[in-house]
Amino acid sequence: MRIDFAQLDARLKQRVEPVYLLYGDEPLQLVEAADAIRRSCRRHGYEERQIFSVLPGFDWKELAAETDALPLFASRRLLDIRVPEGKVGHEGARVLSRYAEAPASDTVLLLILENAPAAVAKARWFQQLERRGIAVQTRALHGREFLAWLERRARSVGLHLEQDALQLLAMRTEGNLLAAAQEIDKLHVLYGAAVIDARRLARAVADSARFDVFDLTEAILLGQVQRCDRVLAGLAAEGVAPAVVIWAITRELRLLLTLLDDRRRGIPLSESCRRLRLWERRRRQLERALQRLKPADLHRAVRLAAQIDARIKGQQEGEVWPGLRDLCLGLASGTDLVDWYEKVG
Template sequence: MSESNIFTIYGTDPFLIELKRDEVFSELKKNNFFIREIFFNNDKTFKFESLYQENEASLFSEKKILDLRIYSPITKENTEQFIDFCLKLDQENSLVLSIYNIDRLTTKKWFKEISKISKVQEVKKVYPNQFRNWVIEQYKKNSLDINEENINLLIEKTQGNLLAAMQEIKFLKLLNASTNFLMEDSSDFEIFNLSDSIFSSDLENSLKILQNLKNKKTPEPIIIWFLYRELERLILIKEDKNTFFPGPKSYQSNLKKKSDSLKLDFIVELKMELAKLDRDFKLGRSDFWKTSEQVLIKLCNPQFFSKTPA
């Protein structure tokens, strides 16, 4: 075990924790960590045996990220086992701990112990009077040079919602936005009509909209961005039922219903399919629109692709 391969992220805002976690993942990928296993510690019944199994050295020496998300305190009974696991972490693995809104966290014995052997990052809440500076910081991180008019429009449009703001920024980056690009130009894409169809499990209409987008020669990266965004939202709703997204009440309601109807593993598999589609498309090795149709079919009718989707 070495300090460099254990990362501890903690805070009160699930989205900001996810954002910081993604930054850690991006850095690890630069060091050839491409395999990730996700574990959830939601209650006292969590067993560390599965972590020990994943930590066992691979015959092929594959570098692996163990992504442990902690929603409830490690019990006194499990503290010793937890620290032992961290100390015995294989050099070919990295452990990323995400700790969500646990009261008096810094006073916990297990947290004090893990702080001694990991890189600890506290993710602080972004208050309304800090929102503008946070948005500007994200522009810089994403190498976007956008004028004051665009910044003001984004702030007005997202109303302090960090997730919505970040998704707009990703969208602008995807479009290679410049100082001459106005965000209102991005709001009229028919692609956003897909959300209601997908979350209402209306396959026929979803495929019709996708065909219209194809006929209009909508850039393929926009389709990938949209589908990936919706999958991310499904996961975030699973992690926190109170997560809010801008839009009509029907959108929020249908989003929650769809999230409840799908297993987390099923959503993660779809994200992996999208990542493969993105990679293959860039290399000219896939029928982009046909594969996108297959993803839509799975989202609308998961019961045909998973024995227990719910």
Template sequence: QSLFGEKNLIEVVFPRATIGKNGPAAVEAIIEHADEDKMVVVSLFDYDWTATKKDWFNHLMKAAVCIRTDPIDRNALPRWIMERAKEKNGQTLTPDAANLIAERTEGNLLATSQEIQKLALLVNKPEIDVSDVLDAVSDVSRFDQESLFLAMLEGDAGQVSKIIDSLQGENVQIPSFLWMLTDVVRNLLLLNRGLAARTFGLSEAHRSALNRAARRANPKLLELMLHRLSDVDRMSKGLFVESSDGDAWQELKAVCLMLSLKRK
């Protein structure tokens, strides 16, 4: 319940394609008990055409306002970015600029939308190219988030823990910066394997810390970190992860501390 609101917001998440033996009865109960004092949001992930034939699904659709959000294919994401920037900001993005945003946000639409909003605030011109995007990404890095990446790379466990607690306390949404954190770990893995990392837009301190961390980190550790960051992403979106207790912030902290506590 909101501090000043009169209604209760109830969020119900079905993370799988099937809702189990007791699921239909639960849906019927949700519909039956919803009233003017309750706003109920039901999220159905990964359902297919077979679910649409079920009674519970049809009852839910009749009782609710349905908003369908299909995933956007990676190849279609740059065009989506260009259309959204034009619609929201009245700005035209070059194809290369849209591709760069798509690459950095890796399909995370929340992060992508935020980047488009930042461009509107920071770039006062009708057409935006790659250099504009690079400058904006560099300029808008949150202090706490950039500090988190550097503390993780330097192996400062105390600072890592403190910054993550601060981000959680400020109610920062994990998906808004998780893609950047994942990019840090991928760069570490590339450098560890003797390959070139994607370091454009990064500060000199960040690049130096990357190189130092890559020399000491075990590649198996980095691969494990990427796997667990994928779990963090799922948990932050309300999806079930069997190997975790469901606390996305604690899992995020555990992953970031892995570089602090492990060495070759």
């Protein structure tokens, strides 16, 4: 059965299907659909998860052998297969077709076809798998569809966007769901559950600020200590909310930890960046940071960021901007992170 992305949540509340096919050209929907399926599987007791990344040289016999094997300790399992180029080739088609003929018991197969052409849905193996479960096609949204998506997304975090704000956000993000989602997250950090008019929105996403939080995170990733200090001081002087600053830093920390986890599983950085839709400039920045920072440093930084967030919310005593400065300069320099964390923690 083929459904739209918007229908997936309702289907997942009904039951878990033995096969899920995700394909299309909208990266945020692909990521969120896959995450929703994984959460549903965990809720239904599919505790074992095996990940396969179909990179050049991938041996489909490994997947075939795994589908023939019984789950460990008779547990339910999720076979999470990621195909960055959206093409499975002749051998992949043969293995997947064979699987569709006799799916493994107590197993969910999740196949994520990134950048796949629409014609993939006409392939014999695809149609065989689709008959065993659900295919979700993601696609770009335009016009009224995009406006409706923005409204639902904002409502999901407790925001109400007035019509003028909705139109302004649509104009600024131009159908880019990932950019729009980030702006909505930023609005939620700034205002919480609130009504947002065009003035508030313009203030939050203003293009005219001398510095923005992305200048800061770029300086942190590149290890530019003096620039980092200068940009942070500029943000404080311009009255940028510290909640937005800590949100941006935490976002980068989580991304770096995701890349480290991928590296531990043997996934190259280039492949991780392609999957996460990170362009070459971002890849170089992240690579510089990963060369400088150890996993332990990043975990300490996450804990400190949580402390600063508690200070911002009034849940913990302590100064906010000095804490932010220690966090930013510690990450940018990559030195004395242990002493710095123990000093302020």
